[in-house]
Amino acid sequence: MYHALLTRRYLFRRVIPLLAMLSVALCVAMVIIVLSVMGGFLDMVRVSARQLIGDVAVSRPIIGFPYYEEMLSEITALPGVECAAPMIETYGLVKMPDGDVVSKAIFGIDTTSFSAVTTFSDALIWKPLSDDELKDVDDNDYRQPNVAFLDWDADYKRQMLARFHDDALNLGQPDAKEGAVLGVEINPYNQRLQLGQYSVMHQRYWMPVNDITITVIPITERGAVATAESRKLPVFNEFFVGRFDVDSNYVFVPFKVLQSMLKMGPAQVETGEFERDANGDYVRDEFGDPIPILAAGPGRCTKIIIKAAQGQSDDELKEEVEQVCLEVMARHPKEIRNVFVMTWEKQIERYLGAIKKETALVTTLFSIISTVSIFMVLAIFWTIVQQKTRDIGILRAVGASKFGVAWLFVRFGLALGILGAILGCALAYVIVWNINPIHTVVGEITGTYIWDPEVYYFSELPNEVNPTHAALIMCGGVVFAVLGSLIPGMRAAMIDPVTAIRYE
Amino acid sequence: MPSGKPAQSELLISARNVHKTYRLGRILVPVLHGVDLDVKAGEWVAVLGASGSGKSTLLHILGSLDRPDEQDGKRGTVSFHGQDVHQQSAWVQNEYRNGKVGFVFQFYHLLPEMTVAENTALAAMIRLGRFGYQKHHHEIREAANTLLDAFGLGDRLDHRPAELSGGERQRVAIARALMNEPEILLADEPTGNLDSVTGGQILDVVARTHSERGLAIVMVTHDQTVADRADRIVSLESGRIV
Structure with missing residues (x-):
């Protein structure tokens, strides 16, 4: 005691x-x-990696692979798959509204399928907010009706915000306008407000009222470099996922636009024949390889990202997807030479x-x-x-x-x-x-x-x-x-x- | 509580051939040179000696706080009811200090963090252990309060030692020593730190306890007037009873 x-x-x-x-x-x-x-x-x-890259991915970086639509439909039909989306990844130059040129990762997506696999649509910043949402945003946020922006009145601002949001959600849809969605940290004039929302230091540099010019370099299936392609695109919206490397580096453009710029569209497939000069000799590229003759064929993408159905294990799904890929490759042995199937964890294994x-x-x-x-x-x-x-x-x-x-x-x-x-x-x-x-x-x-x-x-x-x-x-x-x-x-x-x- | 003075016939504690030498650095300082002392039940013995004569050392050895040295291959003994205290296990020696012996020191030695009542109950807390104390908490508290009341400290139960005078502290120390109803009180200059009036009052308390409880007392002192209150006086000079 x-x-x-x-x-x-x-x-x-x-x-x-x-x-x-x-x-x-x-x-x-x-x-x-x-x-x-x-x-x-x-x-x-x-969590964030998984949200952005799906559970399993089929990929062949840079060069890509054809017959992705065939592969996509067979993968989507698998019982363990909830949805899947094709995309193209590349690197390019982005000319900003203030004239600066920066190198960024450019992604060609179709927002509808991409958003089904990822949380992309939730990450869009510029949209009209409901009364409930407005309570939780900073007083300086442009989405607040009473915050002055350019010479827009509250109604017009609401309409414009709705338009920016819709345009971003329709990115890559047939007949939709062409534009781009940028990570919010790309624009150096953006500033983070106290409650985590964003504003811009100079209103004229607010991205949704500006254009950017992206420049990418197409690379053939054999790895040859073609002439750079540039395209001016209006910015529809910006996104914030909270991962700085994504928010400061990713630019999303319509899938078809990037596919076309990278010469990955349906016309670009090798016939098995090679270009010859007037003497009948092969015309060779910078690596000394004969240049193949291209003909109309299926388009290419660099990646298909897949979301697993509820309760489906990633490893089991990967095996099923691998089987589908092998079957598609067997049907097109010349055109699809190699693809990698990886779970999300494997994709970021070294980083993780x-x-x-x-x-x-x-x-x-x-x-x-x-x-x-x-x-x-x-x-x-x-x-x-x-x-x-x-x-x-x-x-x-x-x-x-x-x-x-x-x-x-x-x-x-x-x-x-x-x-x-x-x-x-x-x-x-x-x-x-x-x-x-x-x-x-x-x-x-x-x-x-x-x-x-x-x-x-x-x-x-x-x-x-x-x-x-x-x-x-x-x-x-x-x-x-x-x-x-x-x-x-x-x-x-x-x-x-x-x-x-x-x-x- | 026992009352009445028992017949002083039964030998209670007996020290035989007790030697003790202390080491101060490289120097050996002999303190006790073969002390023999018998104390009967209910007897009050005063050990009179000058400072440094070994009085406190003898008291510590009697109370098993210290043990005698060997001399010529033989160790001196302290027997309590015929049992050699220092041959017992550490556990038994702890029980001996806790239940058979009550120590009173010159400088009171109360625990400053505990109240008067808690200091008094300390020996009972150690004896009963946590669960035993919790079970008998009220009885222990009552016994401590009764003792303190008898010593005129009934209104000081929740005070801390620092809030008491020297005389009051010594009375608390005596109450603590009596808490487990020991058979012998070992008092080391209990009035040495007090003025003569307060010292006299403390001796009155000791005398009353001796007479009412029949408690044997070994009190060491250098003061002849204090020693005179005892039944018997033995003198300790240069580590020997003379």
Whole structure:
């Protein structure tokens, strides 16, 4: 009983134990915060990657593959497939409204099928908002009816926003207007508002009222480079998915437009014959290969992205899709030479692997650093034992055993560890839940933003705590505190009671 | 609680050939040189000696806080009811200090974090353990309060030692020593830190306890007037009873 009584009194009547408790709390908070941010980062990469690339993809980068429509219809017919969409990926130059030219990833999509597989349509920014949605947007957001924009009145602005949205949703549809949708971080004049929405520093550079010119270089099926193609396109809309590499790098244009610009349209298929000069010799490309004669044939795409049906495993679906691809390839052995079928995880394996390793490394490092709490507790308890030497003598004189004296201090360490761990966990929850505002405020004060979205890909820091991880880390904090109190506890037990009684 | 003074015939505690030497760095300092002492049940013995004569060391050895050294291959003994205390297990020695012996020190030695009532109940807390104490909490608290009341500290139960005078602290220390109804009180200069009036009051408390409870007392002191209150006086000079 005296253990409980003295533990309580020692804990709250002196400053030193509170310092030990604080060290445990800070270590627990530190590891929870690091693991929440890094683990959350990993989860965000997983979720966002999957949302943008589907569950399984058939791809042949740059050159692409023909008969994709045939392959698409057979894949879509698979029972494990919810939907699928063809797309073309390439790199190109984008001339911005202010005259700057930047290199970006250009994607040819058909919004309807692409949105069915991905969350693209939800990511479009410029659209009229319902009254409910308007409550949650920044007062400077152009979508607010009362925010002045150019010389548009509220009704006209609403109509225009509706048009921008519809045009973006119809991107790639037959008879729809040709245009482009850009990641919101591409326009350097865009600025992020406090609540996470976007505005533009100069209204004349607001993308939906501007055009861009994209330039791409077609590459033949044999890898030869053709003449660059440029096309001026109005910007319909901008999107925000929260992954910085996507928001700052992706430009979506209609599938048919990019297919045509890259000479991947239906007219471009090899006949098996090669061009010859007047002497009957082969005309050769820059690599010395004969140039094939092209004839009307099926168009090409570089990728088909597939969304699995509910409950379908990615690996099983991949096998089924591979089977379909083999069958289609068998029917067109000359035209389809090779395609890759990969799950979403495989597609970003190296990237994901690097983040996993980084998460494990950082968490391990911080866990090692947090062992400093053992030594903090040890040092503080050593001092406490020194200060309480006479108390130890008194307890022994009144009949307390050596074990009882040791347990008094170990119990004290346990209590201190539990309270420190609870305090640290609470602190970590408060910080992680508010990590983005804290990051902004610290950045504004110091001028340094630790979480650079250009490095970490996401515009916001992850702000969720995994309760299981938090509980395990709390247990670790308690164990560290007990370990720190063990040696001082044993020392207390070994103190000679006569020496202790006489201790001044 | 026992009352009435028992016949002083039964030998309660007996020290034989007790030697003790302390080491101060490289120097060996002999303190006790073969002390023999018998204390009967209910007897009050004063051990009179100058400072450094080994009085406190003898008291610590009697109370099993310390143990005698070997001399010529033989270790001195302290027997309690005929049983050699220092041959017992650590557990039994703890119980001996907790239940058979009550210590009173010159500097009171109360735990500063505990209240007067809690300090008094400390020995009972140790004896009963957590669950036993919780079960008998009210009885223990009542016994402690009764003791403190008897010593004129009924209105000081929830005070901390720092809020008490020297005399009050020593009375709390005596109450703590009596909590488990020991058979012998080992008092180390209980009035040494008090003025003569307060010291006299403390001796009155000790005398009353001795007479009412029939408690054996070994009190070490350097003060002849204090020693005169005892039934018997033994003198300790240079580590020997003379």
